[in-house]
Amino acid sequence: MHRILVLFLFLCFFTVMEFEADSQILIDGTRQKVHGLYYSADDEIIAATTSSGVNLYNTKKRKRIFAIRLPDVSKQVAFEVKRHWIAVLVSTGTIHVWDIQGQKKVFTIQAEQIKKEIADIWFISSGLYVGLIDGTLLKFNIGQTKPKQVIGANYSYVTELRFIPTSKHQFVIRHNNKISFHSFRKTLWEGINGSDVNMNMMAFSPLGDQMALVRNNIVEVRDCQTGDMRNLMEYDDKIVSFCFARQPNVAVSASSDNTIQVWNLSANRITKTYRYKQVNSPIQNLACAGNGKQFAFATAEGKIWLGGEVRRRSIAKQVKPKKTQVLAKKPKRLVLKATPLPPYVVAVGETIEIQVDCSISAMIRLFTPIDNTNFDSNRNLFRWTPDFSQIGEKNIRFLAETKDGRSTSLDLDIEVQSINVAPVFTQIGAFMVREVPTPKLTVNEGEVLDTKVQAYDRNGDPLTYTATDLPSDAQFDKNRIRWEPSFDFVSTEDLKTEIPVTLTVSDGELDTKLPITIVVFNIEQPEEQPAENTQVDLRPPDQMIRVPESNFVIGIDSDISEKSGNTVFTLAFDVDRFEVTNAEYVSFLNSYQRVVDTDGRVLISLDSQATKIEKTSNGYQVQSVFERHPVVGVSWYGAQTYAEWAGKRLLTETEWEWIARGNNQRLFPWGNQPPDRNLLNYRSKAPVPVGSYPRGANPLGIHDLAGNVAEWVTPKKVPGKAKIVRGGSWKSLNPRSVRTTARFPLLPDQMISWVGFRCARDIEN
Numbered sequence: 001m002h003r004i005l006v007l008f009l010f011l012c013f014f015t016v017m018e019f020e021a022d023s024q025i026l027i028d029g030t031r032q033k034v035h036g037l038y039y040s041a042d043d044e045i046i047a048a049t050t051s052s053g054v055n056l057y058n059t060k061k062r063k064r065i066f067a068i069r070l071p072d073v074s075k076q077v078a079f080e081v082k083r084h085w086i087a088v089l090v091s092t093g094t095i096h097v098w099d100i101q102g103q104k105k106v107f108t109i110q111a112e113q114i115k116k117e118i119a120d121i122w123f124i125s126s127g128l129y130v131g132l133i134d135g136t137l138l139k140f141n142i143g144q145t146k147p148k149q150v151i152g153a154n155y156s157y158v159t160e161l162r163f164i165p166t167s168k169h170q171f172v173i174r175h176n177n178k179i180s181f182h183s184f185r186k187t188l189w190e191g192i193n194g195s196d197v198n199m200n201m202m203a204f205s206p207l208g209d210q211m212a213l214v215r216n217n218i219v220e221v222r223d224c225q226t227g228d229m230r231n232l233m234e235y236d237d238k239i240v241s242f243c244f245a246r247q248p249n250v251a252v253s254a255s256s257d258n259t260i261q262v263w264n265l266s267a268n269r270i271t272k273t274y275r276y277k278q279v280n281s282p283i284q285n286l287a288c289a290g291n292g293k294q295f296a297f298a299t300a301e302g303k304i305w306l307g308g309e310v311r312r313r314s315i316a317k318q319v320k321p322k323k324t325q326v327l328a329k330k331p332k333r334l335v336l337k338a339t340p341l342p343p344y345v346v347a348v349g350e351t352i353e354i355q356v357d358c359s360i361s362a363m364i365r366l367f368t369p370i371d372n373t374n375f376d377s378n379r380n381l382f383r384w385t386p387d388f389s390q391i392g393e394k395n396i397r398f399l400a401e402t403k404d405g406r407s408t409s410l411d412l413d414i415e416v417q418s419i420n421v422a423p424v425f426t427q428i429g430a431f432m433v434r435e436v437p438t439p440k441l442t443v444n445e446g447e448v449l450d451t452k453v454q455a456y457d458r459n460g461d462p463l464t465y466t467a468t469d470l471p472s473d474a475q476f477d478k479n480r481i482r483w484e485p486s487f488d489f490v491s492t493e494d495l496k497t498e499i500p501v502t503l504t505v506s507d508g509e510l511d512t513k514l515p516i517t518i519v520v521f522n523i524e525q526p527e528e529q530p531a532e533n534t535q536v537d538l539r540p541p542d543q544m545i546r547v548p549e550s551n552f553v554i555g556i557d558s559d560i561s562e563k564s565g566n567t568v569f570t571l572a573f574d575v576d577r578f579e580v581t582n583a584e585y586v587s588f589l590n591s592y593q594r595v596v597d598t599d600g601r602v603l604i605s606l607d608s609q610a611t612k613i614e615k616t617s618n619g620y621q622v623q624s625v626f627e628r629h630p631v632v633g634v635s636w637y638g639a640q641t642y643a644e645w646a647g648k649r650l651l652t653e654t655e656w657e658w659i660a661r662g663n664n665q666r667l668f669p670w671g672n673q674p675p676d677r678n679l680l681n682y683r684s685k686a687p688v689p690v691g692s693y694p695r696g697a698n699p700l701g702i703h704d705l706a707g708n709v710a711e712w713v714t715p716k717k718v719p720g721k722a723k724i725v726r727g728g729s730w731k732s733l734n735p736r737s738v739r740t741t742a743r744f745p746l747l748p749d750q751m752i753s754w755v756g757f758r759c760a761r762d763i764e765n
Contacts, residue, residue, distance in 0.1 A: 603638030
């Protein structure tokens with residue numbers, strides 16, 4: 001009987017102390033609505049935002065340790081990695097940064113300093129990042145109210161935007177109920193339906209490789225870089241909160257029936273389910289610790305609980321032991337250390353090695369993805385050979401995790417210094433030096449050789465150019481060779497003369513030399529011929545359309561709507577039915593025999609992947625299947641030179657608007673119907689063959705005035721040297737960009753993947 005009683009008491013005591021899977025512990029009853037919950041990086045502090053401020057709780061002591069009172073509603077909280085700082089974004093667009101240890105405010109960033117709505121804030125080890133609603137990213141050092149770095153994106157049409165809280169400039173946009181993913185100004189993917197996605201509940205994994213889209217009772221986990229679905233989780237009830245743990249492939253969700261589930265994403269299954277039926281108020285917010293085994297949640301009545309694998313404190317009465325009590329050993333502290341010790345400085349092209357060790361047995365991994373790095377997990381050896389694109393201070397982080405779920409991190413700053421590298425020649429006229437290492441420049445007697453020399457310096461140093469052994473009457477000004485050989489330069493017995501010349505480029509310390517050859521061909525001096533009285537055929541050629549004369553009201557593209565401008569009179573003219581194609585432009589190049597004009601201005605960029613024209617040994621040719629695609633990568637000079645060669649000219653800006661907008665002041669070439677994929681090529685990945693959207697033609701049958709490629713025109717008025725393109729392109733995202741009044745200024749020597757042109761011709765009026 002005595003033994004049974006002792007066993008019963010022992011079991012009772014053990015039951016009180018043992019882990020309870022369904023246990024929950026109330027740590028505060030704020031009686032205010034909790035807007036958000038946030039764990040610190042070491043899981044020791046929880047922040048709860050309410051309508052009056054932010055409350056901080058110690059997860060071990062399970063009590064409030066600090067309260068921040070604010071005059072406005074808190075929207076978001078960010079913890080510094082080492083648990084020393086906390087940043088609070090309030091609804092007025094103001095950010096308050098507090099020192100947790102000293103329990104005092106350090107500094108404030110006002111909305112007036114930022115000018116635009118704040119979308120997200122987050123800490124990395126080197127400072128505070130502030131993401132704006134238009135995709136602009138600002139980096140602040142602790143204690144400074146002016147940004148140290150600004151990366152501008154300027155997506156002015158965005159309705160909702162969320163940043164991935166890493167050092168990369170990547171963000172998600174919802175616009176017109178479509179979800180798209182961007183890196184700075186590059187669109188990585190788009191087109192996912194976002195009509196029922198709750199952007200406020202969107203979550204990102206700590207590594208920034210996964211994102212979760214919450215749709216009522218469904219959670220989609222997608223790959224950030226591709227948009228591909230990784231996991232699809234369906235629930236019986238509405239999802240009220242979802243978060244990723246810092247441990248890879250672990251996530252926690254809360255639903256409206258007060259059920260909390262822990263997910264193993266790699267296996268796509270639920271590992272644990274917690275049903276809190278005794279919590280008599282609906283769960284509204286959730287945040288999880290790094291390993292996902294413990295979490296905090298808040299209810300509608302303002303109570304904050306700890307849940308998951310938590311232990312209740314023993315309520316058994318302590319009895320003084322008769323024997324000497326053996327104290328349990330305190331677990332050895334988990335610490336990461338690096339050898340050698342900082343500071344770390346490495347030059348471009350050199351290799352730095354850092355040995356990372358842990359105080360106890362743990363799995364160590366490199367958390368920060370950086371190009372050219374290698375981490376040997378067997379030896380815990382980090383190696384990095386940085387290149388020129390990585391100059392500056394870089395932060396790397398290592399994570400260690402033990403088998404019992406404890407984790408820690410180590411942050412190291414590495415300064416990458418530049419080294420002086422000799423400049424390299426890149427292009428001589430139309431020749432790319434990497435393809436033709438000893439270029440030959442050809443010129444006929446009596447013609448002008450005008451060639452631009454280009455070089456590149458990785459260090460960004462200013463460059464000076466010199467040339468030796470040039471003919472005495474040749475000129476070499478800055479980086480341009482100009483020479484007109486006389487008609488008697490080559491003897492009548494010789495067909496040509498070759499002149500070896502040495503070009504030199506210097507960055508002030510290092511020089512690079514390049515041998516070239518100028519080849520002068522002998523030709524007979526032409527005799528002057530009397531001008532012939534030839535009659536010009538004024539009928540429109542094939543694929544051209546006659547546009548009648550008219551009085552026309554020019555439109556003005558304002559911020560809100562089109563307004564009427566001045567009335568002008570346009571003479572009748574002929575215009576190309578389609579934009580100039582690759583095949584047509586190749587015919588011009590094979591006739592012109594170069595890609596620069598007589599003033600040395602480049603006509604078309606053949607280096608761009610978007611340009612489907614390439615240089616061959618026999619001249620120029622179009623890549624297969626791209627013959628009827630509009631030519632792109634053409635400068636304004638390239639468009640104008642082609643038009644002159646074809647006996648035509650570029651459209652004036654007034655003429656372009658007349659054929660696109662008409663006297664009925666159409667919003668789009670086809671009318672006032674909003675654009676869609678049946679009318680034009682826009683919001684796409686590349687141009688398509690001309691005339692692919694006949695429903696989008698104007699009433700005269702002129703195709704692709706909106707979308708496909710924007711078109712160079714002769715501007716009516718624009719300040720400076722800029723020219724104008726009209727009509728929007730395949731890359732346009734905003735319907736306003738393809739309206740008949742939209743105009744975009746570009747420099748005439750810009751060669752862009754979304755700009756082409758069409759031609760016009762005067763007729764006898």
